[in-house]
Amino acid sequence: MSRCRLAIITLFLVFSFALPVNTATAVLPDEVLSDPVLEKRARQISTLLRCLVCQNQNIDESAASLARDLRLIVRERLVDGDSDDQVLKFVVDRYGEFVLLKPRLTLGTVLLWFGPGGLIIIGSLGVFLFMRRRMAEAKAAGPVVLSKAEEKELEKLLEQ
Numbered sequence: 152m153s154r155c156r157l158a159i160i161t162l163f164l165v166f167s168f169a170l171p172v173n174t175a176t177a178v179l180p181d182e183v184l185s186d187p188v189l190e191k192r193a194r195q196i197s198t199l200l201r202c203l204v205c206q207n208q209n210i211d212e213s214a215a216s217l218a219r220d221l222r223l224i225v226r227e228r229l230v231d232g233d234s235d236d237q238v239l240k241f242v243v244d245r246y247g248e249f250v251l252l253k254p255r256l257t258l259g260t261v262l263l264w265f266g267p268g269g270l271i272i273i274g275s276l277g278v279f280l281f282m283r284r285r286m287a288e289a290k291a292a293g294p295v296v297l298s299k300a301e302e303k304e305l306e307k308l309l310e311q
Contacts, residue, residue: 177214
């Protein structure tokens, strides 16, 4: 087997095992609702809510006790007949906007949504203006005049 083929197979194996698989859930069997429609809705809502302990997982993936409490609250509200929006509103009212994995676009979150793009635009504009000014300064300075000794040195270098 050629080295190139062996390297390709090795890279394929390394990257195929390195890819994250997002199938882990921490939902316990006693939390699952008997109605499959309500359970599906609960799972969809759970993917929108952040575990306040883990902060980088939704409540379905987190094994923290607070995430379990949130899963139970979501399921209780659904069994009581609340809509998905009512359940989300209840949880946000109780735990704050931070509980949402995708924050809503409000006056308080405008900087969060548009800040990175704005910084990139401002930085690009700054670099553009800086380069434009340097080019104008170089153009205004005129051509560089070499001394006789520098011209001779340059000729020697060009002949080699």
